[in-house]
Amino acid sequence: MNKIEHIGIAVSNMEQSAKLFELLLGKPAYKEEIVESEQVNTLFYELGESKIELLKSFNADGTISKFIEKKGEGFHHIAIAVDNIVFEIERLQAAGFQVLNPIPKKGADNKLICFLHPKSTGGILVELCQEIN
Numbered sequence: 170m171n172k173i174e175h176i177g178i179a180v181s182n183m184e185q186s187a188k189l190f191e192l193l194l195g196k197p198a199y200k201e202e203i204v205e206s207e208q209v210n211t212l213f214y215e216l217g218e219s220k221i222e223l224l225k226s227f228n229a230d231g232t233i234s235k236f237i238e239k240k241g242e243g244f245h246h247i248a249i250a251v252d253n254i255v256f257e258i259e260r261l262q263a264a265g266f267q268v269l270n271p272i273p274k275k276g277a278d279n280k281l282i283c284f285l286h287p288k289s290t291g292g293i294l295v296e297l298c299q300e301i302n
């Protein structure tokens with residue numbers, strides 16, 4: 170595992186949050202992307218070697234909408250960059266972690282991604298991501 174690639178933050182109003190994070194970080198987002206597989210709009214801010222990803226569901230029953238209903242806006246997941254996602258999934262499953270999608274899917278920002286269930290990671294939703302070459 171290489172580094173914290175990004176931190177995902179659930180938002181309910183992208184325009185409002187975009188203004189807030191632009192003010193907070195002192196720079197505008199560098200990328201906006203729709204991720205069909207997750208049913209979300211995303212906005213990315215660069216922060217040194219890491220990024221902040223704002224996530225907003227584009228439908229009322231999307232996972233981010235449901236998350237906000239339960240827990241409110243804010244921290245959603247931590248994403249860790251890996252070189253070989255298939256290897257890491259097998260390694261983590263063998264170690265007893267619960268992998269939500271054992272077959273990596275296409276995520277935002279040209280990455281293959283998979284999520285680990287928070288129940289197996291001390292309450293943190295963990296995303297593994299591997300750059301697609």
Ligand code: ZN
Pocket residue numbers: 175176177222246248296
């Ligand atoms: Zn993410």
